[in-house]
Amino acid sequence: MMTDTTMSAPSKTKSKSSRPGTLALLLNNTLATSGLVVLVLICLIALAAPILPLADPDVTAPADRLLPVFAEGHLLGTDHLGRDILSRLIWGTRVSLAVGLSATIIAAFFGSLLGLVAGYAGGRTDTLIMRGIDMVMAFPYILLALAIVAVLGPGLLNALYAIALVNIPFFARNIRGITLGLSRREFVDAARLSGKSPVQILFLEILPNVLPVIVITMSTTVGWMILETAGLSFLGLGAQPPQADLGSMLGEGRKILFTAPHVSIIPGLMIFALVMSINLFGDGVRDILDPRLRAGSLTRPVSRTAVHRKADDIPAPSQKGGVLDVRQMRTEFEIGSSVYKAVGGVDLNLKEGECLGIVGESGSGKSVTAMSIMGLVPTPPGRIAGGAAYLDGEDLFAASDRRIRDLRGGSVAYVFQDPLSTLHPLFTVGDQLTEAITTHQPMSGSKAREKAIELLSLVRIPNAKERLSAYPHELSGGMRQRVCIAMALANDAKVLIADEPTTALDVTVQSQILTLMNGLRRERNAAILFITHDFGVVSALCDRVAVMYAGRIVETGTTEEVLANPRHPYTAKLIECVPVLGEPERRLDAIEGRPPVVNNLPEGCAFAARCPHAQAACRAGEIGLEMSSDTRGVRCLFPLNSGASA
């Protein structure tokens, strides 16, 4: 409960506009709502204690001592002095609530103040305050409260101070973090320049933005503080007789636990109900105010992309043969109530030793196409909605999980974009490499190590043997990507799927990696599916190219044909974007506009909105991929260079 969560502050405008929605969101959360209802009920009863027809909680009646629950006139029975437990319970709840809330407010006030000052002032003030806070936090929480009570002496008020004091660090830490971030923001600079004093800035500019975090911290600590003050009273260090809170009732009842268990069970049940309802409600509040934790933002992808396709609608393999044959593949993401059609019916064909480039802007669906083949698109929210992918004639979307696992990294290997995030940071390069080997080829550890060294030398990593014990963060970007390629080559894959493997690297390293991949392809006769946004890279490596836009292939052909004679206006624009040495006057600006959002694709050509040649006909009806030869095709009603067709 007392974990130190760093919370992000909602932005100024957002927190204001989302306020009505916040309540609605909260009510949608059944658990939070039930927590709120119970909490309000308890608070109302506690508040109404003076006007309720209750017996005097302090009047003793030795004759009626230890009456059981449901005794006449005493709904919850009586305690060892014959006092009415129901009445004592309600009055005790009042005290516990008041003490818990007061402690929370005190802790929030002083903690937030310290946090605001430390975060805004920075420098030595910050260091001094935070070292002090660290010092206090070096004590076990309850122990410090005990030490304070030891000094001040037992008593409810002293217990309150003690609990408030030990909770100050949690507020100070959370608030300082947020303040530190805010004090570097533009609106604070603006206020500073307009001549406002630090106090004004702190309380008029920063405080309103920090308030949600204070509320979150309060809602997550108030239950704890009620629990802790009750605990001190239970130990006899808080409320002193005749004053009673829930904790001291429990503590007194404990002495007669065996003879009259209800005397201690009932107040404990009340503490539990109170704290549980606060925690339920607090969790709801936190989920809403802290966007990171909002439901659905943290969903776990399962091991393989879900396949939802109709059994009678599975396309047969094409006649072209080849090692990898993708037919009419469709991949969708269902997010909320909208469906994003990331891949909308893609055909690909890859022969042994061939390199096929898939080119497109980010968001064109090229990566999703690559991930879909081996079921690496995260589900939820992704799913294969139709089509098929055949590896040597085997339908991958119909294969068992076990079979897919054998193929992954075995027959089909991947190289991903950012080698820093795709290698596991906590395992050595050698561990990750030997794991890739032994997963598919059972062999002894020393043999696997030998093979790993061999692979590292193959991708031209110097001192391969020493590198085995290196962690990914100890290598350069180019070296890391070589390790990834080595991993992909571990099991003589038939198909290598490379998703922008050179994008995160600088130009010299990029060309080294491309040369390396090209050489390996020739040596091992593996087919490569190469995803990139860069036609320059395509021309260096690929035999054929497929241009993707809005989830579909808009043009395909051999690299020479497409580069020399682009027929789709989009392809032409992409080629224009490639810088050419010695031609500085070439336009380098990106294509105007953005790719369409794939949950609401326009009818007709998806590129029409950005196309300089678009005509009315482009915006109506389905446009097919016109094949002019075995390899050459374009999805355009008015292709460029139609006279000089290749």
Next chain:
Amino acid sequence: MAAYIAKRLLAAIPVLFGLTIIVFLIMAMIPGDPATAILGSYATPENVAKLNRDLGLDKTLFEQYVIWIGNLFHGDLGRSYTLNRPVLDEVMERFSATLILAGTSLVLCSIFGLLAGIVSAVRQYGWADKIITLLVLVGISTPSFWLGLLLILVFAVKLRLFPASGMYAIYGGGDLADLIHHLTLPALTLSVVATGVIARLTRTAMLEVLRQDYIRTARAKGLSERKVIYKHAFKSALVGVVPVIGIQAGFVIGGAVYIETVFQWPGIGSMLVTAISTRDLLLVQGGVLVVAAAYVFFNLLADVVQTILDPRLR
């Protein structure tokens, strides 16, 4: 690695030093005259002055601290006036009992918390996840001292499976089996809240890790889901959870105060409660100091474990 651990150990020294200052100051701030408190209100002024001199209370605060810390280095924490024995002896004897209880709880909450968190994350939104999430909420909302009483009622009084109190049986016993028999209920009670906290955090950490690119890489390699989750994902999640286990050590040792009182476990928590009630302040001082030092040690341990797990921190 060794250099890092040495560095961490050195860094703990000023923290321990700070602890002694805080503990000393807390005790020095006590209102009223300790001599009067010890001798009672009928003491003659001469006797009070003599006791003050004996206790060194006529010197300045700084001198008192230097003397106190000097004695501390010699293992002299003063004498408990209620027990009439050296504070250090009493504290160490009690602390070993607390360490058995808290240590067991810490092991229990780590195992159960991590397991529950993993299951919860792997079965996200499934029944197991919902049940665990609810149990966690119930766990961290339950007053541990009350839960202890309930367990005594059910397992000691009704079912007679476990003893209701103490560390060893009075007649016979004294062996390990007897200790475990007595330890079961208090250790379980003490571990409940920490289990909940660790489970919660593990779930979030696992969910965050499972979305990372390197998990996709692990799957693209063809690893079994078991290896993906328990080797690749769990190791990363553990890096985030270990410091929290270190913090939980503080809550478990602190929470032992309640549990020791409920189960009459002869540990340092129950000793502190008695010492506060009888205002045996030297005993309180010694107890607080030893427990706080232990907490520093636990956090240090968590730090070192984290560094072993994560090479980037070295």
